[in-house]
Amino acid sequence: MAQQAYMTETDDGRQGPRTPASRMRRLVDRLGALREDRGIWRRGWVVAVCALLLALVMLAHAHIPNAVGNLGSLLETFLPWLGVFVPLLLVLALVRRSATALIAAVLPVVVWLNLFGGLLSDKNASGGDLTVATHNVNAENPDPSGTAREVAAAGADVLALEELKASEVPAYRAALSDTYAYHAVVGTVGLWSKYPLSDVRSVDIRLGWQRAMRATVDAPAGRVAVYVAHLPSVRVKLEAGFTARQRDKSADALGEAIAAEPLENVVLLGDLNGTMNDRALKAVTSQMRSTQGAVGSGFGFSWPASFPMARIDQILVRGAEPESSWTLPPTASDHLPIAARLKVTGTAD
Known part of the structure; x- marks a missing residue:
């Protein structure tokens, strides 16, 4: 088969083969035409x-x-x-x-x-001495046991779960019992830990029902105050816009509780129904660092699981230093689990 020749027009109007010199001349001519284009x-x-x-x-x-x-x-x-x-x-x-x-x-x-x-850029490091994870498991989760096992497989030392349906709590307990020796459930949030828990109590976020808790984790590297919270959902309505008043009030209350925390190492795990850019969460975000912002790779979007568009599930720290942060594979929930590796900085109360 004959090879096809690529042709270009010469100065006298005839067709000739295209060469690097002819291509460069055509480019210069086009740039010249643009320069003259007023x-x-x-x-x-x-x-x-x-x-x-x-x-x-x-x-x-x-x-x-x-x-x-x-x-x-x-x-x-x-x-x-x-x-x-x-x-x-x-x-x-x-x-x-x-x-x-x-x-x-x-x-x-x-x-x-x-x-x-x-x-x-990827800012993850290999250090750290405490791995934490959090997951909104969805109250309508069709497979709570499978979801629990999938999240536990990530190897977190401390695992927080939100939106726990009371009737399904026994299923989560059973599925996580082999991995975590200690756990506590307060209302619709729960904390599972490989290390002893103490001073477990509900945190009042002005809702009228329990969706936040606090516990001390006696980790080998030091004591850590771990807060688990599920702030109220927000809605986008044509007649009202972005309705988030209840969430904002709860965020203020959560911020007050964290500000009063005496332990040096503080970790907040949960579904905050808001991003770190949202000024309405300032009561919390002004005093804590996001692990995804400090380390990690990418945006770490966690919701919705089918096509993540926002990171509304958060791991925030004060005192403890984040070393790595990542998103876990999807489960049967409509949220993605997230995890982080932390370095506990001290044990002072």
Whole structure:
């Protein structure tokens, strides 16, 4: 079969074979045509304005008010996803052959990388002396025993479970008994540990029923105050917006309890129904570090399990140093389990 020749037009109008020199000349000619195109700076102003607005929203998200439908908190819950508009803006700028739009589209790229670029690298280390995990098991979980065994297989020393249905608690106890010698259940949350538990008590998060607890874990490296919490759910309603008032009140109460904690090493495990970017959780997040933000790789989204879009399940620490953080494989729940490896820093009360 004859080899097909790739042809290009020569100066006298004839066709000749394409060479590196001819390709370079064509590129130079195109760039020259763009330079002479006076509309390159006048086109694409709509795209440019959209790019500037996107950069401004990401940069000033903390100043977007919650007065109307908790719009600020709703935006902050899904803030990383604003980055999906950046490639679209870049493509539109190229299609419009607009230098103005292309330069403007670079701004949201810079802002997004400043906010979330650090999450793209793997910061996990091999150290640590205490592994913790948390999982919202879903009250309607069709396989509680299987879910318990799957999470226990991750090897956590301390495991917190949320949304425990009273009738299913015996199934979780039975499935976890071989791995964890100690456990405590308060209301709809529970804590399983390989090390002794003491000072177990409910934490009042102003709900009227028990969805938070506190216990001391006597780990080999030191005593650790472990809090388990399941803050109220939020809803997005057309007539009311992002309804989160009860969750916000509970977050304030949880923050007060943690602030009064005398132990040096404090760990919060649970479903906070909010992300670290959500200013409504400031009472908690202002005094604790996220393991996923300090270490880990990627965003660590945990909900919904079928297509994770937000990290509303959290492992937060004070005193203890995070060494690694990761998301566990899906179970029969609608949340993904998450885990972290910590270094206990001391034993002082």
